[in-house]
Amino acid sequence: MDVIVPPPMVSSGLLPSGMLLESLIHISNEVTSTEKVAFLQMKNISTMMRRTRLLSSLFEEVQDTDKALPPSSILCLTELYSVIRKVKILIDSCREGSVLWNLMQTEYISNQFYSLVKEMARALDILPLSLLDLTADTREQVELLHKQAKRAQLFVDHREIQRRDELVQLIALMSEKNRKNKGLFDIRKIRDVLSGIGLRSPVEFEEEISKLAAEAEKQAGTGGLLVVSNINNLISLISLSKTTICSRDEHMKTHEDLKKRKMPMNSRHGQSFSQSMVCNIPDEFRCPISLDLMKDPVIVASGHTYDRNSIAQWINSGHHTCPKSGQRLIHMALIPNYALRSLIHQWCQENNIPTVDSTSSSELERTTSKKRSSETVIDHISATKAAVDAVKMTAEFLVGKLATGSPDIQRQAAYEIRLLAKTGMENRRIIAEAGAIPFLVTLLGSLDSRIQENAVTALLNLSINENNKTLIMAAGAIDNVVDVLQSGRTMEAKENAAAAVFSLSIIDDYKVIIGAHPRAIPALVGLLGEGTPAGKRDAATALFNLAVLNVNRAKVILAGAIPLLINLLTDDKAGVTDDALAVLALLLGCPEGLEEIRKSRNLIPLLIDLLRFGSSKGKENSITLLLGLCKDGGEDVARRLLMNPRSVPSLQSLTTDGSPKARRKADALLRILNRCCSQVTNPIG
Numbered sequence: 001m002d003v004i005v006p007p008p009m010v011s012s013g014l015l016p017s018g019m020l021l022e023s024l025i026h027i028s029n030e031v032t033s034t035e036k037v038a039f040l041q042m043k044n045i046s047t048m049m050r051r052t053r054l055l056s057s058l059f060e061e062v063q064d065t066d067k068a069l070p071p072s073s074i075l076c077l078t079e080l081y082s083v084i085r086k087v088k089i090l091i092d093s094c095r096e097g098s099v100l101w102n103l104m105q106t107e108y109i110s111n112q113f114y115s116l117v118k119e120m121a122r123a124l125d126i127l128p129l130s131l132l133d134l135t136a137d138t139r140e141q142v143e144l145l146h147k148q149a150k151r152a153q154l155f156v157d158h159r160e161i162q163r164r165d166e167l168v169q170l171i172a173l174m175s176e177k178n179r180k181n182k183g184l185f186d187i188r189k190i191r192d193v194l195s196g197i198g199l200r201s202p203v204e205f206e207e208e209i210s211k212l213a214a215e216a217e218k219q220a221g222t223g224g225l226l227v228v229s230n231i232n233n234l235i236s237l238i239s240l241s242k243t244t245i246c247s248r249d250e251h252m253k254t255h256e257d258l259k260k261r262k263m264p265m266n267s268r269h270g271q272s273f274s275q276s277m278v279c280n281i282p283d284e285f286r287c288p289i290s291l292d293l294m295k296d297p298v299i300v301a302s303g304h305t306y307d308r309n310s311i312a313q314w315i316n317s318g319h320h321t322c323p324k325s326g327q328r329l330i331h332m333a334l335i336p337n338y339a340l341r342s343l344i345h346q347w348c349q350e351n352n353i354p355t356v357d358s359t360s361s362s363e364l365e366r367t368t369s370k371k372r373s374s375e376t377v378i379d380h381i382s383a384t385k386a387a388v389d390a391v392k393m394t395a396e397f398l399v400g401k402l403a404t405g406s407p408d409i410q411r412q413a414a415y416e417i418r419l420l421a422k423t424g425m426e427n428r429r430i431i432a433e434a435g436a437i438p439f440l441v442t443l444l445g446s447l448d449s450r451i452q453e454n455a456v457t458a459l460l461n462l463s464i465n466e467n468n469k470t471l472i473m474a475a476g477a478i479d480n481v482v483d484v485l486q487s488g489r490t491m492e493a494k495e496n497a498a499a500a501v502f503s504l505s506i507i508d509d510y511k512v513i514i515g516a517h518p519r520a521i522p523a524l525v526g527l528l529g530e531g532t533p534a535g536k537r538d539a540a541t542a543l544f545n546l547a548v549l550n551v552n553r554a555k556v557i558l559a560g561a562i563p564l565l566i567n568l569l570t571d572d573k574a575g576v577t578d579d580a581l582a583v584l585a586l587l588l589g590c591p592e593g594l595e596e597i598r599k600s601r602n603l604i605p606l607l608i609d610l611l612r613f614g615s616s617k618g619k620e621n622s623i624t625l626l627l628g629l630c631k632d633g634g635e636d637v638a639r640r641l642l643m644n645p646r647s648v649p650s651l652q653s654l655t656t657d658g659s660p661k662a663r664r665k666a667d668a669l670l671r672i673l674n675r676c677c678s679q680v681t682n683p684i685g
Contacts, residue, residue: 001333004075018063018163018550018589019548019549019550020074020077020078020081021059021062021063021077022063022100022548023081024055024056024059024077024080024081024084025056025059025060025063026586027081027084027085027088027462028052028053028055028056028059028084028443029056030088031048031052031084031088031091031635032049032052032053032056037107039099039196039197039198040094040099040102040103040106040109040157040160040197041094041102041106041109041110041113041157041160041173042157042502043155043157044109044110044113044155045091045094045113045148046072047155048087048113048116048117049091050093050144051086051117051120051148051149052084054141054142054145055080055084055142055145055313057138057141057660058134058138058141058142059077060660060661060664061134061135061138061664062132062134064664064665064668065132065133066631067133068431069132070128070131072126072127072128072131073128073131073132074125075126076123076126076127076128079119079122079123079126079235080120080123080124081125082119083116083119083120083189085137086116086119087116090109090112090113094109096212097211097215098211098212098215098234099197099198099199099208099211100167100197100199100208100212100234100237100238101211101215101231101234103160103163103164103167103197104164104167104230104234105304106156106157106160106161106164107161108175108378109153110154110155110156111158112193113155114153114154115371117149117152118149118152120149121146121149121150121152122147124142124145124146125146127142127146128143129143142247143258155158163193163196163197166189166193167193167237170189170190170193170237171233171234171237186685187676190241194238199238202282202283202284203593205238205239205241206284209235209238209239212231212234212238215231216231216232216235226466236555239343246458248667255452271614274605279507281293282347284340285340285343286345287306287307287308287310287342288304288323288324289306289307289310289311289314289323289433290307290310292307293344293348293353294306294307294340294341294344295307295308295309296308296309296341297337297340297341297344298311298334298337299334299337300322300329300330300334301322301329301332301390301394302322302324302325302327303423304322304323304324304325305337305340306323308334311323311334312334312611315329315332320332321669327419328419329402330394330416330419330420335554388426388430391420391426391427391430392430392433394416394420394432395417395427395430395431395433395434395436398417398434399413399434399435399436399439400411401413401441402414402436402439402443403439407446407451410446410448410451411450411451411454414440414443414451414455414458415450415454417431417436417440417454417458418454418457418458418461421461421462422461425465426463428461428462428464428468429457429465429467429468431462432462432465432467432468432471436458436462437459437462437468437471437472437475438475439476440458440459440462441455441459441472441475441476441477441480442453442480443455444456444459444477444480444481444483444484445480445483447489449489449490449493450492452484452488452489452490453488453489453490453492453496456481456484456488456493456496456497456500457492457493457496458499459472459477459481459500460497460499460503463500463503463504466507469504469506469507469510472504473504473510473513478504478513478514478520479517481497481500481501482497482501482517482519482520482523483503484497485501485520485523485524485527486519486522486523486526487496491531491532491535494527494531494535495527495531495532495534495535495538496538497537498524498527498531498535498538498542499538499542501514501520501524501542501546502538502542502545505542505545506545508549510523511545511546511549511552512546512549512551513544514546515549515551515552515555520546521546521552521555521556521559522559523545524542524543524546524559525539525556525559525560525561525564526537528540528543528561528564528565528568529564530598533575536568536571536576537575537576540565540568540576540579540580540582541579541585543556543561543583544579544582544583544586547583547586547587548586550589550590553587553589553590553592553593553608554588554590554592555589556583556587557590557592557593557596558592561583561587562578562584562587562593562596562597562600563600565580565583565584565587566580566584566600566603566606568580568604569581569603569606569610570606575611577614577615577618578614578615578617578618578621580623581610581617581618581622581625582616582617582621584621584625585621585624585625585628587627588624588629589623589628594628594629597625597629598629598634598636598637603625604626604629604640604641604644606638607622607625607626608641608644608646608647608650609646610622610650610651611623611626611647611648611650611654612650613655616658616659616662619654619658619662620658620659620661620662620665621660623651623654623662623665623666623669624665626641626669627665627668627669627672630669630672631671631672635676638672638673638676639676640678641673642673642676647673648670648673651666651669651670652666654666655670
């Protein structure tokens with residue numbers, strides 16, 4: 001994994017300060033709230049998370065002051081947003097990427113963390129702390145963070161360097177020349193190295209192989225043959241290790257059983273041991289249908305592997321689904337799993353188990369072990385290419401049916417594309433390249449309810465791919481999607497249209513385009529009032545995305561969203577309380593929203609109850625709403641809060657038990673209530 005951090009996306013015109021602060025708080029929370037533990041770069045990650053957490057407190061306090069920011073601070077905050085965004089990408093790559101490839105790149109990744117700390121220090125150089133209304137504690141923390149960032153040194157974990165060197169040695173020992181001496185290929189050493197970086201179980205080995213394969217595919221176009229070759233060596237090592245370690249575990253268990261029984265070391269011992277090993281076939285070498293050792297493993301459209309004879313009998317008997325997952329097979333091609341077949345053959349040789357291979361014995365005798373080892377990697381790539389080619393052929397076939405087929409054929413083709421687009425990013429890319437998107441957009445206007453539903457759901461699945469969002473918008477889809485959202489022939493079609501709007505509006509430019517459509521926001525508000533619980537949730541999340549932009553908030557308010565959102569706070573069946581609170585908190589940020597929300601007589605007691613019984617996020621949004629309602633002429637709301645006997649105890653509880661953001665806002669609201677109470681007790685004149 002070459003962790004390439006993209007350049008900062010800072011436009012020539014700076015973002016408005018309110019939106020910039022919201023973006024900074026959001027991305028900082030994403031960096032600091034991830035719970036998944038990385039086995040590498042732990043110190044660099046934890047240090048960077050601590051720095052980001054301190055900056056998040058700064059951003060939240062600046063936002064709470066609700067004062068205009070000096071231009072120099074906006075420039076600094078923009079630079080910090082760029083740095084934190086790159087920090088998030090780097091940490092995500094450490095947590096989600098291949099741990100073996102990250103280990104090979106440990107010095108390079110450590111240098112990236114060091115570069116980002118220095119970028120953070122340079123951004124803080126231009127932060128005008130004296131012009132910001134900050135508490136003494138926050139000012140001191142930011143100054144300390146600035147000094148520490150400037151003094152920070154490159155940190156490379158020596159334990160990771162040692163593990164990396166051990167890994168390189170293991171790859172060298174994997175060659176046929178060294179493996180002839182079994183003592184050199186130390187199973188205990190392999191286990192220690194892999195377990196030290198979090199690879200212990202067969203499932204974890206499988207996940208690592210998938211990540212390495214994805215990395216090899218990504219590097220094929222940019223990293224060169226040497227990089228891809230190194231990754232393939234890692235794939236071979238982890239595949240062999242998985243097989244060997246599991247096999248050795250079973251071997252040791254059987255050997256201990258034989259010793260306990262005190263069986264004599266004669267010819268019968270060898271025979272019974274072979275029989276025991278046959279009984280202890282690794283699960284990944286067994287066919288899921290027959291449960292026997294696979295002789296000719298093949299991959300079906302769902303991605304699962306079976307023995308050719310077993311799956312062929314299954315298909316020939318009229319079944320069109322995957323026996324293991326129940327997923328409908330979009331094609332009946334059986335793609336040889338050469339890599340697994342090679343591993344099975346090797347396992348059989350090591351355990352003296354006779355094999356019946358589809359390759360003739362004379363051909364096997366002519367093939368050296370070294371050639372088999374190199375061909376395993378080539379065959380793995382061939383199998384992957386064959387799978388991609390099969391999906392490409394299927395996609396092109398289905399797109400042809402969309403274009404020229406009868407309504408029945410179009411309905412089935414749209415359904416097949418809908419399923420195919422659900423199963424992975426590569427499939428979504430291939431379907432789009434086959435030209436499916438324009439035809440699916442056209443089918444959104446179909447009079448057939450099933451065609452319309454399949455088409456809009458297929459577009460929703462395709463939109464998960466970032467590049468496909470651009471293709472969908474370029475195809476003029478938004479008019480047709482809004483038509484389905486407003487007057488779709490089934491409720492599921494309307495809900496998936498709302499989800500598609502949410503997916504497309506993740507890109508800021510499309511928030512503007514969708515928000516400018518005269519019927520988009522009113523249609524979402526309509527679904528908010530009339531949809532199923534799932535539909536209301538889809539509508540609320542889409543409205544939240546659109547309302548991030550100030551220009552869209554007035555449109556959401558004008559469409560009548562606020563009364564519906566307040567009603568949803570008491571709708572237990574809908575289950576969208578947190579989503580409704582989040583949208584209300586955004587709408588509070590514009591004058592029209594503040595005025596409309598203040599009109600509600602039911603909201604205050606609801607928010608007080610949510611302070612006590614809501615989720616952590618719900619409490620944060622509830623206190624945000626109450627604080628905003630009490631500021632700037634909100635004396636009436638403050639008096640109503642004081643009259644409610646549950647309000648002050650709930651706020652006091654939040655100051656001790658709430659999240660940092662909730663505690664700070666609860667303190668601010670209590671101060672406002674104290675001032676209001678003092679004015680009532682000691683009126684002027």
